[in-house]
Amino acid sequence: MGATMSSPIDARTSPTRLRGFSLVELMVGMTLGLIASAAAGAAFLNAHAAYLASTDRVLVEERGQRALAILSTLLRQAGWPGEPASGSASTDQPAVSGADNCGQPALAAVPACARAAIGLSDALLVRFSGSSLPAAPAQPDDTMTDCSGYPVAASAAAAAANPGYVAQNLLYVAAGADGVPQLLCRYPARRNGLIDGSGWTSGALVRGVESLQLRYGLDLDQDGRPERFETASAIPPLGDAAWQRVVAVQIAIAVRGDRPGSAGLVRGSGADTLPPPGTAAADLPPAAPAQAGTTRRVFTATVRLRNAPRCQETLC
Numbered sequence: 026m027g028a029t030m031s032s033p034i035d036a037r038t039s040p041t042r043l044r045g046f047s048l049v050e051l052m053v054g055m056t057l058g059l060i061a062s063a064a065a066g067a068a069f070l071n072a073h074a075a076y077l078a079s080t081d082r083v084l085v086e087e088r089g090q091r092a093l094a095i096l097s098t099l100l101r102q103a104g105w106p107g108e109p110a111s112g113s114a115s116t117d118q119p120a121v122s123g124a125d126n127c128g129q130p131a132l133a134a135v136p137a138c139a140r141a142a143i144g145l146s147d148a149l150l151v152r153f154s155g156s157s158l159p160a161a162p163a164q165p166d167d168t169m170t171d172c173s174g175y176p177v178a179a180s181a182a183a184a185a186a187n188p189g190y191v192a193q194n195l196l197y198v199a200a201g202a203d204g205v206p207q208l209l210c211r212y213p214a215r216r217n218g219l220i221d222g223s224g225w226t227s228g229a230l231v232r233g234v235e236s237l238q239l240r241y242g243l244d245l246d247q248d249g250r251p252e253r254f255e256t257a258s259a260i261p262p263l264g265d266a267a268w269q270r271v272v273a274v275q276i277a278i279a280v281r282g283d284r285p286g287s288a289g290l291v292r293g294s295g296a297d298t299l300p301p302p303g304t305a306a307a308d309l310p311p312a313a314p315a316q317a318g319t320t321r322r323v324f325t326a327t328v329r330l331r332n333a334p335r336c337q338e339t340l341c
Contacts, residue, residue: 082287085280096278120151120153123147123149128143132193147256151193152194154177163178277308281321285316
């Protein structure tokens with residue numbers, strides 16, 4: 026009787042111990058987070074650089090193939106007298122001629138050069154006529170084009186102003202307004218879509234062409250096959266009709282990309298393989314020091330002329 030009873034302690038009123046991160050734990054966590062962020066950033070930058078290098082290599086490939094396609098198409102058309110044959114093609118003019126290390130070339134029987142060219146680039150002059158509607162020799166039927174992409178007819182709208190072949194295309198390398206070298210072409214001016222002999226127009230074809238080198242295959246025994254390939258400067262000493270004996274042309278084009286450092290991710294491209302001596306590819310100069318590390322590729326082709334030169338039909 027009279028004993029006192031103790032009341033139980035309410036758990037809700039008992040003090041609870043709150044525990045957070047210590048300073049050491051906080052610093053370790055922040056360090057690990059920074060390491061993970063740095064690794065993710067480095068992976069992103071590497072992936073981005075690889076993507077840019079890949080797009081630059083694709084760009085170089087597209088440029089090189091386009092330049093080869095333009096030159097090859099023009100060379101295969103070289104010497105075409107016109108379809109139907111217009112009789113305007115002069116046999117005194119070679120269908121193909123050129124000049125070594127030719128900057129600011131001028132149209133002539135063989136391109137005249139005002140100064141040295143970028144990358145020691147050569148100039149190429151191609152002459153040909155086109156194909157016309159049967160009832161209108163000056164109206165092209167869109168089957169043959171020059172370097173501008175415009176069609177070429179079998180005869181000019183003003184034949185007296187443009188004797189010989191209807192079209193002359195002069196290809197050379199020069200710097201653009203931003204200093205980047207590019208392949209250009211000079212072609213006949215047109216009025217209402219027709220070549221009228223009023224002048225010439227120059228247009229850029231392919232950007233990033235550092236150097237264009239050419240060698241000409243000479244048929245010396247008139248068997249239709251080239252015995253040797255010579256530079257343009259070696260052809261005049263062979264005689265006045267030497268250009269008429271060209272039956273094939275070697276092309277070598279050095280093309281570069283737009284992004285410095287893009288070449289560092291290229292592996293096993295074979296770019297260090299030396300070309301055979303005495304070829305157009307061997308005439309290409311090395312890349313400029315300012316472009317070190319930029320993607321650079323060399324594109325080569327040998328194009329056989331389809332239309333027989335005059336020396337294959339008569340003795341020269």
